[in-house]
Amino acid sequence: DTAVSQTPKYLVTQMGNDKSIKCEQNLGHDTMYWYKQDSKKFLKIMFSYNNKELIINETVPNRFSPKSPDKAHLNLHINSLELGDSAVYFCASSPSGTRDTGELFFGEGSRLTVL
Amino acid sequence: AQSVTQLGSHVSVSEGALVLLRCNYSSSVPPYLFWYVQYPNQGLQLLLKYTSAATLVKGINDFEAEFKKSETSFHLTKPSAHMSDAAEYFCAVSDLNFGNEKLTFGTGTRLTIIP
Numbered sequence: 001d002t003a004v005s006q007t008p009k010y011l012v013t014q015m016g017n018d019k020s021i022k023c024e025q026n027l028g029h030d031t032m033y034w035y036k037q038d039s040k041k042f043l044k045i046m047f048s049y050n051n052k053e054l055i056i057n058e059t060v061p062n063r064f065s066p067k068s069p070d071k072a073h074l075n076l077h078i079n080s081l082e083l084g085d086s087a088v089y090f091c092a093s094s095p096s097g098t099r100d101t102g103e104l105f106f107g108e109g110s111r112l113t114v115l
Numbered sequence: 116a117q118s119v120t121q122l123g124s125h126v127s128v129s130e131g132a133l134v135l136l137r138c139n140y141s142s143s144v145p146p147y148l149f150w151y152v153q154y155p156n157q158g159l160q161l162l163l164k165y166t167s168a169a170t171l172v173k174g175i176n177d178f179e180a181e182f183k184k185s186e187t188s189f190h191l192t193k194p195s196a197h198m199s200d201a202a203e204y205f206c207a208v209s210d211l212n213f214g215n216e217k218l219t220f221g222t223g224t225r226l227t228i229i230p
Contacts, residue, residue: 040222102149103149103164105161
């Protein structure tokens with residue numbers, strides 16, 4: 001069983017389109033994240049949710065809208081896609097509370113290419 | 116805010132030689148530190164972590180790292196490089212400030228193994 005799974009793994013689309021990436025974790029963790037990895041491999045946090053509540057929103061354009069229907073799922077919807085949105089998007093999860101050391105468990109990534 | 120700096124964006128070593136990847140941290144509180152590895156077209160996998168127990172931490176695939184508070188360093192080493200070690204390596208520091216829990220990553224070091 002995959003602990004953190006993302007779909008789709010690859011996404012190619014035109015500028016101006018709207019697309020979504022889905023993420024699910026079966027680890028029982030309370031916190032989920034979206035990270036963006038650019039072409040230079042730099043990883044930057046975008047959002048985090050704890051038990052369906054938005055915790056971190058790191059100055060991401062409001063074209064990006066996360067949604068957490070329950071604590072095991074965190075989806076990312078992107079409106080009006082731009083060329084600069086091309087990247088690999090990673091979903092991750094972590095336990096919270098006294099168990100938390102900050103360790104993240106990552107999905108395999110979703111490579112978005114905007115043409 | 117916590118941060119990490121990885122010295123050297125590219126490191127090349129011969130197969131069988133010592134691997135040394137450098138990471139320095141900045142933290143206002145005792146840090147939790149991590150090394151992650153990313154193989155081509157894959158997600159990030161935890162190599163090892165320091166969570167204020169032993170300062171010498173052993174991880175998977177014979178990697179280890181030593182936490183040195185006096186040098187604010189957490190360098191990653193492996194005695195003998197293997198071809199399969201070719202990958203991108205990320206150092207990360209945990210920020211567990213309530214309401215802002217996240218991992219902050221360094222810019223990564225690409226390790227190339229020369230046959």
